[in-house]
Amino acid sequence: MNATPTLQPSLCAFGFALGIVLSTISAPATANDAQTHIGHIMAHWNDTPDEQGLLPIALAEAEVAKTHAGYAASNLDDLSSMQLHAHHVLHALDSSLEPNGPGRGYGLHKAAQGVATHAELASETDGATDVIRVSGIMVSSVGRNTAKRTKHAIDLAKLILKAKDAASAADQVQELKLLTEAFFIGEDLNKDGRIVWYHHEGGLNIAAEQMAIIMKNKGL
Numbered sequence: 001m002n003a004t005p006t007l008q009p010s011l012c013a014f015g016f017a018l019g020i021v022l023s024t025i026s027a028p029a030t031a032n033d034a035q036t037h038i039g040h041i042m043a044h045w046n047d048t049p050d051e052q053g054l055l056p057i058a059l060a061e062a063e064v065a066k067t068h069a070g071y072a073a074s075n076l077d078d079l080s081s082m083q084l085h086a087h088h089v090l091h092a093l094d095s096s097l098e099p100n101g102p103g104r105g106y107g108l109h110k111a112a113q114g115v116a117t118h119a120e121l122a123s124e125t126d127g128a129t130d131v132i133r134v135s136g137i138m139v140s141s142v143g144r145n146t147a148k149r150t151k152h153a154i155d156l157a158k159l160i161l162k163a164k165d166a167a168s169a170a171d172q173v174q175e176l177k178l179l180t181e182a183f184f185i186g187e188d189l190n191k192d193g194r195i196v197w198y199h200h201e202g203g204l205n206i207a208a209e210q211m212a213i214i215m216k217n218k219g220l
Contacts, residue, residue: 032127034136037118041139042211045114049104054118055207057104058111058146062204064092064103065153066180072160073177079166082173086160089176093150093157108183109150115207116143131217135210138197142207145200146183153179 042053049057072085091101094109116139122128123136156176163169186195186203195201197210 033125034122034128034132037122037125038132038211038214040118041115041122042215048106048111054111054114055204055211057106058108058115058143059204059208061092061103061106061108061111062146062180062183064101065089065108066183068092068102069153069173069177069180072173076170076173077166079163079169082166082169083161083163086157086173086176089180090154090157090161093154097154109147109154112143112146112150114143116140116147119143119207131214135214138202138210139207141197141200142186142202142204142210145186145202146204146207148200149179149182149187 040053041055044051045054045057048054068085068088072082072089075081087098088101088103090098091105092103092108094107095101095103095105096107099105119136119139123133123140125132128136153176156172156179159172160169160176163172182203184203184205186197186201186206188195189199189201195203197206
């Protein structure tokens with residue numbers, strides 16, 4: 001896999017879109033169902049930390065997982081370090097499996113599933129514009145991709161935690177590092193030199209970009 005490209009452009013666009021949606025969902029209760037589901041993705045969900053939107057939580061948990069997978073891979077001769085950071089990755093992926101750690105305490109897997117569900121619901125509502133329908137399908141696909149990658153990453157973290165020596169954990173640690181980078185950039189699964197939102201390839205960068213498109217085009 002190529003080196004991880006910077007996330008900054010997507011996060012800038014995401015921040016712009018988030019600012020718009022926060023002001024939009026405070027409007028009088030004439031919003032259609034598509035707007036409601038977009039609000040759940042971007043700005044507010046009832047069981048997240050501080051009731052933030054599902055996508056900001058997913059991005060935050062993915063960043064923690066990627067950071068600590070990188071720490072684990074920084075010294076492949078130190079089993080205790082690899083396992084410490086595997087615990088931290090596991091916490092960011094699913095806090096029900098590892099309750100303590102540096103993540104938000106929600107878990108990427110749950111957040112990604114929520115993003116997929118509400119993006120799909122938004123795209124299927126009667127009030128959805130063409131922009132919401134098209135971008136919503138893409139965001140939903142990325143959410144499902146991310147949830148699937150998260151399950152794989154959980155399995156890798158568990159293998160690392162069971163390892164008896166550094167040599168037997170090293171391969172899983174390096175794979176985990178690449179996989180957590182793919183949370184953002186996706187994976188070129190068919191080896192055609194590009195990463196697309198379909199064919200299970202797209203990552204969270206695409207979700208952030210597509211939500212920004214929805215808001216910039218005033219798709220509500």
